[in-house]
Amino acid sequence: MITMTLDLLRSRKVLVLGICAGLLFTSIGYLALYPSFDDQLQGFADDLPDAYKALVGDADIASPEGYIRGQVYSLIAPLLIAGAAIAAGSSLAKAERDQTLVVFVVQPISRRRLGCSWWTFVVVVAAIGALASFIGVVIGGPLAGADVGIDRIALATLPMLAFGMLAGSVALLVSALTGAPGMATGIGWMFILVSFLANSLAELIDNLSWLSKVNPWSWHGAGEALTSDFATLNFVLLLVTTLAVGVGAISTFERRNLHL
Amino acid sequence: MTAAIASSELTYEYAPGIGAVGLNLEVPAGKVYGFLGPNGAGKSTAIRMLISLIKPQRGSVSVLGLDPWSDAPDLHRRIGALASDQPAPRHHNGESFLRLLADIRKQPELVARGHQFAERMKLDLSKKGHELSLGNRQKLGLVTALAHEPELVILDEPTNGLDPLLQREIGVLLREIADEGRTVVLSSHSLHDVEEVADHVGFIREAKLVEQLPLAALAERAVRRVRFGFGDVDVSASDFGAVPNTENITVADDGEVTVQYRGAVAALLMRAGELGAVTIEAHPVELEETFLALYRGDEEVET
Numbered sequence: 001m002i003t004m005t006l007d008l009l010r011s012r013k014v015l016v017l018g019i020c021a022g023l024l025f026t027s028i029g030y031l032a033l034y035p036s037f038d039d040q041l042q043g044f045a046d047d048l049p050d051a052y053k054a055l056v057g058d059a060d061i062a063s064p065e066g067y068i069r070g071q072v073y074s075l076i077a078p079l080l081i082a083g084a085a086i087a088a089g090s091s092l093a094k095a096e097r098d099q100t101l102v103v104f105v106v107q108p109i110s111r112r113r114l115g116c117s118w119w120t121f122v123v124v125v126a127a128i129g130a131l132a133s134f135i136g137v138v139i140g141g142p143l144a145g146a147d148v149g150i151d152r153i154a155l156a157t158l159p160m161l162a163f164g165m166l167a168g169s170v171a172l173l174v175s176a177l178t179g180a181p182g183m184a185t186g187i188g189w190m191f192i193l194v195s196f197l198a199n200s201l202a203e204l205i206d207n208l209s210w211l212s213k214v215n216p217w218s219w220h221g222a223g224e225a226l227t228s229d230f231a232t233l234n235f236v237l238l239l240v241t242t243l244a245v246g247v248g249a250i251s252t253f254e255r256r257n258l259h260l
Numbered sequence: 261m262t263a264a265i266a267s268s269e270l271t272y273e274y275a276p277g278i279g280a281v282g283l284n285l286e287v288p289a290g291k292v293y294g295f296l297g298p299n300g301a302g303k304s305t306a307i308r309m310l311i312s313l314i315k316p317q318r319g320s321v322s323v324l325g326l327d328p329w330s331d332a333p334d335l336h337r338r339i340g341a342l343a344s345d346q347p348a349p350r351h352h353n354g355e356s357f358l359r360l361l362a363d364i365r366k367q368p369e370l371v372a373r374g375h376q377f378a379e380r381m382k383l384d385l386s387k388k389g390h391e392l393s394l395g396n397r398q399k400l401g402l403v404t405a406l407a408h409e410p411e412l413v414i415l416d417e418p419t420n421g422l423d424p425l426l427q428r429e430i431g432v433l434l435r436e437i438a439d440e441g442r443t444v445v446l447s448s449h450s451l452h453d454v455e456e457v458a459d460h461v462g463f464i465r466e467a468k469l470v471e472q473l474p475l476a477a478l479a480e481r482a483v484r485r486v487r488f489g490f491g492d493v494d495v496s497a498s499d500f501g502a503v504p505n506t507e508n509i510t511v512a513d514d515g516e517v518t519v520q521y522r523g524a525v526a527a528l529l530m531r532a533g534e535l536g537a538v539t540i541e542a543h544p545v546e547l548e549e550t551f552l553a554l555y556r557g558d559e560e561v562e563t
Contacts, residue, residue: 011351108337257314
């Protein structure tokens with residue numbers, strides 16, 4: 001299984017390195033800019049409409065920690081980590097469509113192990129992205145003047161990782177169900193978009209506040225562990241959902257007649 | 261004779277009559293089995309079931325005593341497979357791909373054997389998958405199907421894209437494998453591809469297996485043609501009327517008599533001798549015609 005996962009990582013190293021570089025430099029770049037306009041940001045933040053505040057996780061973007069949450073943990077990190085994981089998940093369907101999967105299916109590896117290798121690949125890609133994001137905030141945080149310990153940054157990053165794993169698992173499930181890479185990528189991104197919008201609506205509309213309880217975007221908390229307690233329950237919910245979707249993907253891949 | 265592959269009513273239909281329906285395959289162990297049929301007849305569908313890519317909808321199949329679907333990893337340890345139009349992995353060159361397969365199969369010696377096959381097929385293992393031509397992709401597929409010395413080799417159109425010299429070399433290679441007691445199944449739409457190497461052939465047409473027999477039996481079944489010269493003796497077609505298994509007897513202006521026959525030739529030769537035949541010209545058996553007749557679904561299989 002490890003052999004296969006390592007081979008998947010090697011074969012997609014451009015994707016992985018690209019996402020890492022993107023996360024690292026975007027995070028550092030955004031945070032390094034903060035001191036140049038932090039004094040103007042207070043008044044600006046007060047005037048922001050509630051809808052925008054909801055989009056950035058209701059973070060107080062006038063403070064360095066809030067700015068990190070609003071810029072990195074509300075947008076850049078979840079989108080890029082999840083995007084990388086979705087690309088990893090949909091690569092199973094791509095391998096089926098271009099027939100390269102056949103050379104692995106006829107090796108003495110069970111479909112279950114092959115599916116597990118792909119899921120591990122999704123998890124590892126999300127982890128590498130989360131690590132890049134973590135390093136970006138560790139380096140960029142002091143540049144923005146934030147006084148946050150590495151442990152808080154790590155705790156804030158963990159739910160990002162779990163959210164990325166979930167988005168990648170959704171793409172893997174669609175890959176396993178359909179063998180259609182376009183559909184796997186599309187539905188993966190649809191999952192993020194719907195989840196993101198539902199989170200914003202739940203913040204804005206009282207009647208829809210229940211959405212935040214069932215919404216994976218709300219569960220990742222947009223880096224709230226930077227400034228408050230780590231939401232263990234939400235993190236566990238993300239992990240359990242990821243596990244359920246991942247097991248579903250592997251089980252589906254094990255049973256389906258492949259288009260090979 | 262032990263069967264390496266035995267199936268009963270093996271079926272996978274994409275649509276009514278499309279796919280493979282009710283196949284009762286019997287592939288003898290240690291032989292080369294040519295699986296023949298027109299494009300779209302169902303050869304690849306059958307092979308996909310044999311190598312666990314798709315699960316049969318009906319019927320059963322045993323490959324080396326295992327169920328290809330439920331025992332897939334154990335079966336794949338013992339077989340080498342080449343799917344139809346199998347691509348080469350884009351990110352690997354031949355060398356790194358062999359190493360990966362050696363890791364997966366836990367057979368380090370696979371790499372050295374792969375090199376030997378590659379040398380024999382004149383395949384450059386340093387090129388990446390996306391740099392390979394159709395023929396070279398096919399060669400790499402063959403190398404990776406054979407390098408772990410499987411008990412059973414299942415190849416879907418293995419000579420597709422290969423030049424005639426290499427096609428012949430592949431035939432020799434497959435014959436060597438069978439001579440070692442291992443089994444080879446290869447599909448083709450052309451009898452020419454398999455007649456030099458196969459011991460048995462199976463014909464599939466419109467999703468159904470229409471014939472399955474030793475190649476020698478196919479030759480016996482074929483109608484042969486022989487021409488006798490009688491010098492100055494006048495002979496008529498009716499002189500051969502009592503000879504069994506003869507047909508289409510014609511007498512040319514020069515007195516030569518052409519007779520078509522099936523099966524043993526002894527009775528025909530004896531009668532020709534009695535009539536005073538002085539020359540004999542036998543036409544070679546055209547298996548291709550026999551094959552084409554099966555292709556077309558003719559009632560009579562003739563040369």
